[in-house]
Amino acid sequence: MSWREFDLIKEFCGIPLADPSVLVGPGDDCAVLDIGGTKIVITTDLIQEGTDFLSAEVLPYRIGWKAIMISASDIAAMGCRPTHFVVASVLPAEATSEFLNGLWSGLYEAAARVGASVVGGDLSKGSLLSLTSTGLGTPYGTNPILRSTARAGDRIFVTGPLGGSILGKHLDFTARTDLASLLASNDLATSMIDVSDGLSGDLPHIARASGLGFLVHADRIPVSDDASRLAARTGKTPIEHALHDGEDFELVFTVVESQAERLAVLSCEAGLECFEIGEMKPAEHGMVLRTPLGDRQWETRSYEH
């Protein structure tokens, strides 16, 4: 079965339920729940040997770290603070105590790094290592920040340089709770998503969910050093890597134009950087990448490892 079909199933399953406690169902970075009057976001993420890491080439600590941080990044992308994680693991019978200690340290230290706790889990034996992390969070501000609430004219920002994460960052990143907290506490972002499938894949999620188009300036996209290093090997350009590589786990968010200066001041005071890359446009404008050679229709390429 192709990934396209998987996506169709996902969409099929995203049909909203007649459950008033589900404020936002599948289709955003997290679901948003109302439990006893408290707004809670929840996300679950599965990583497995071969697809997401090669345990022969990676420290187990980094695998545990990644499992937690992927979920933490989804929670940050909702403008929420991660609070608790549970982790279900399939562990190969040949895993050594040293390996498991590394794995567990990664899980626990990643959770602690974002101010959360690992509160439970499940273990099963199997041939391939996999970890499923489920994270809960609560809004830094009054409400979670969705994908669907950008408005035409909003400026588009990313929180850091993109591309080439396969060279190491995809296992060694920290969810951007710092900027999520700043944005949500100050009611600055009108929409937000994290870059897991690549900017070219993730920004259209905001556009479609909000019923908008956008214009992004290629020369304003911050390109990571790893994107350049990788480009030297692949023959692609660094900007192609910045656009299409996945697993940067930076945040992409939109800000009302009149708030852009306030964002600049507050982020500077906090010692945090954001990069303005374009603006949201009415849907009829389409999704456009402005390059030195002219405007191009936005192209989404799937991330492949």
Next chain:
Amino acid sequence: MSWREFDLIKEFCGIPLADPSVLVGPGDDCAVLDIGGTKIVITTDLIQEGTDFLSAEVLPYRIGWKAIMISASDIAAMGCRPTHFVVASVLPAEATSEFLNGLWSGLYEAAARVGASVVGGDLSKGSLLSLTSTGLGTPYGTNPILRSTARAGDRIFVTGPLGGSILGKHLDFTARTDLASLLASNDLATSMIDVSDGLSGDLPHIARASGLGFLVHADRIPVSDDASRLAARTGKTPIEHALHDGEDFELVFTVVESQAERLAVLSCEAGLECFEIGEMKPAEHGMVLRTPLGDRQWETRSYEH
């Protein structure tokens, strides 16, 4: 690595964290969290091809159903109402649309059956089907019901006949939210657990967590028809199957002696059955099974498929 070592790791990881929002950490059926003043329980359970089901022999609907109900049973065992589930799946590339529709229907209908919603998930391709279900719940009563709060003299009850679940019930059970609701709403149970590893393995969890022993009357343990059918094949006795088979997903709970009659009245009114099988004793009494041939030390046998 042996299961014993897995258990040691589990215990190692159960070291309580200095997080005041974690009211109960690993070691009970669910963790208990305080999020914004709301008490929430969370559990995660992983089932996989080979260990927990054989997809060649089982309807996909039943696999999805089981994934949700295992977590729902953990939530019921806390005296809580399941509210929301997320499910992460590893799906084999050869899974047909029909198979996936069955799987998804099982997930969604099981959640609906216990009054909850599936609010999100994650999908990955892999060689072996696995499903990790994470469930949230809230107390039917004021507080969740723990394993650690039984008292000497409390009567021990189970909610239904035990044994032989491998003949079908392990894929086709409904979490005992009915009795969990009755017990918790009426503040009847002093402790509770669900029978996932078998009565012989699970009742000692209550005893140890509560610092107690117990006396169970073998002839009061309700034996399922499947336990008898299975015994005819295995050469074991039906009571052995009722004691040691796992995955019955009935509840075992304790009730203060003076409340036993109230339980009888309320459960009868509700058309629900409970079976009194013994009583909790001080720790020095040990864990004892009374049989027609005399008292025996309680024996825990691991459930093996």
